[in-house]
Amino acid sequence: MSDVAERVKKIVVEHLGVDADKVIDSANFMEDLGADSLDTVELVMAFEEEFGVEIPDDAAETIVTVGEAIKFLEKASTA
Amino acid sequence: MRRVVVTGLGMVSPLACGVEPGWSRLLAGQSGARRIEGFDVSDLACKIAMPVPRGGGDNGSFNPDQWMEPKERRKIDDFILYAVAAAAQALADACWKPSTYEEQIKTGVLIGSGIGGLGGIAETAIVLKERGPRRVSPFFIPGRLINLAAGYVSIQHGLKGPNHSVVTACSSGTHAIGDAGRLVALEDADVMVAGGAESAINRIGIAGFAACRALSTNFNDLPKQASRPYDRDRDGFVMGEGAGCVVLEAYEHAKARGAKIYAELAGYGMSGDAYHITAPQESGDGACRAMAAAIKRAGISPGDIDYINAHGTSTPLGDEIEIRAVERIAGNSGRSLSMSSTKSAIGHLLGAAGAVEAIFSILAIRDQIVPPTLNLDHPSVATEIDLVPHKARKREVEFVLSNSFGFGGTNACLVFKRPQ
Numbered sequence: 001m002s003d004v005a006e007r008v009k010k011i012v013v014e015h016l017g018v019d020a021d022k023v024i025d026s027a028n029f030m031e032d033l034g035a036d037s038l039d040t041v042e043l044v045m046a047f048e049e050e051f052g053v054e055i056p057d058d059a060a061e062t063i064v065t066v067g068e069a070i071k072f073l074e075k076a077s078t079a
Numbered sequence: 080m081r082r083v084v085v086t087g088l089g090m091v092s093p094l095a096c097g098v099e100p101g102w103s104r105l106l107a108g109q110s111g112a113r114r115i116e117g118f119d120v121s122d123l124a125c126k127i128a129m130p131v132p133r134g135g136g137d138n139g140s141f142n143p144d145q146w147m148e149p150k151e152r153r154k155i156d157d158f159i160l161y162a163v164a165a166a167a168q169a170l171a172d173a174c175w176k177p178s179t180y181e182e183q184i185k186t187g188v189l190i191g192s193g194i195g196g197l198g199g200i201a202e203t204a205i206v207l208k209e210r211g212p213r214r215v216s217p218f219f220i221p222g223r224l225i226n227l228a229a230g231y232v233s234i235q236h237g238l239k240g241p242n243h244s245v246v247t248a249c250s251s252g253t254h255a256i257g258d259a260g261r262l263v264a265l266e267d268a269d270v271m272v273a274g275g276a277e278s279a280i281n282r283i284g285i286a287g288f289a290a291c292r293a294l295s296t297n298f299n300d301l302p303k304q305a306s307r308p309y310d311r312d313r314d315g316f317v318m319g320e321g322a323g324c325v326v327l328e329a330y331e332h333a334k335a336r337g338a339k340i341y342a343e344l345a346g347y348g349m350s351g352d353a354y355h356i357t358a359p360q361e362s363g364d365g366a367c368r369a370m371a372a373a374i375k376r377a378g379i380s381p382g383d384i385d386y387i388n389a390h391g392t393s394t395p396l397g398d399e400i401e402i403r404a405v406e407r408i409a410g411n412s413g414r415s416l417s418m419s420s421t422k423s424a425i426g427h428l429l430g431a432a433g434a435v436e437a438i439f440s441i442l443a444i445r446d447q448i449v450p451p452t453l454n455l456d457h458p459s460v461a462t463e464i465d466l467v468p469h470k471a472r473k474r475e476v477e478f479v480l481s482n483s484f485g486f487g488g489t490n491a492c493l494v495f496k497r498p499q
Contacts, residue, residue: 017150041217048213 004051004077005070011046012066015039025067033066043069051077080264084498086338087173087326088438089165089274093129093319093425095139096164098172101425102442104139105450106471110424112302112317118282125294127302128280129319129426131161154218155227156196157278161322161431162228163235166190166272170236173326173338175270177237185269187240188229189259190276190324191251193430193485196223198281228276228322240268246430248485249390251275252323253433257347257493259327269332274324274434288318291357293394306427307454308391308420309398309466316392319426323434325441342441345379345478345496348372352488359397359484363404366390369490370408370480377494379478382412384494386449386474388440388481391420392427401482402462409464417474419467423453433483437493440479444497448473 009023016033029035029043044060047053047069053076055063063069088098093111095101111129120126134140143152146164166188170176177183203219221227226244233242241262245254252275259273279288288294295315298305306317333340349372352365359366374381387405391398398420406413421439428435443449448471455468465472481493 015150017148038217038221045214045216054213 082330087169089168096141100139155222162276165322165324191245191255195225250483250485251430253483253491276322311459317426346373346377346494373492387418
């Protein structure tokens, strides 16, 4: 697992209070991990904080799974 | 109007988490006061408070994990956490677990708070100033709003009846129980979870009340002696925190399901001082009218009241005004009356005070004993009323009156009656 993936999954576990083994790349934050719309806003804020990047609202809307978050942040943090 | 009875009690107080440990410590004369440790008090005039004792959940300690998941807890201020804990206790005590849709829509929640999420507001204001609006949490608003105590409780237990809240400073808990009683009496609900919650022991809360000159500052090295209602050396209140919730229920509803009945909510009275934002009116007229209204609603006379759980905050002005107001109401029956301020042991729980004190009043009926006023070494005024100094006292208790008077000149009183 890449360093980015590890950090993303740690944040998801902490913020959504879910077991680490459920936080797989295909897991959908709302459908699989029990997040509501406010949780997803907070998750994006936590990603921004951890990686020192800004995730615009229209980009945030496209990040609905753990894998999509990892992909976005891998790209953003090497840019 | 329908008769309303109390069928469940729940409490988180500076003495303990749980009604029974809190009550037995109160009767034993224990105090919840201590030096503030959670934040810097070096530049604050008041350095003491009565926080909820935290721990693993044993021996009356409060373990947040028992009441709410850490994931949810991050989003809210402690007043909601305390309310959730007190409400869960009260519903369990009442053995009331609405499961059908019909039961759910006839069960409501009315929980008040004086200031709500003060700590979270202060912290978020700093985040906003230092790091900008994009760093403000989406849970900032819902975790601070006063009515979210009632909101969380309703969601947790599926209570779909009236969902309401009240904000009347230090009278909030009393108004909440009184208003909820009316909702049951008028058939808006069969059962109401009612009470108050507060968590203002933080730097901005202490600084704010100290600025009003409302807090004790002379006993920073002797915290357990600081809350001393009616005593000549009193110099302000000691801030407490926590929550109290009762389950109120239509009498027929409680009887039909064989619920245990602690007391009947017999009277509720309210008034306004129309005088000053923080100071009580010197004549005590507002306090008198609220007490008289509650007693009248109960259909009794002042001489029938055996015990008064006083507002008695330990502030120089308010305590004596309340004694004089009670003397005026009681007339010749003052000498058979006991009145104590349990704030001497738990401090001033602000918006939770009235709810926690209503519960102590109800337990005085159940156990036929009145709790003490601690630290009352030298009463500042002479009175015929028994102020129950230092030690709890066994006595007959048929009717109790619980008083709350809040900033803004808002007064509320409840009368509870021993069940037949």
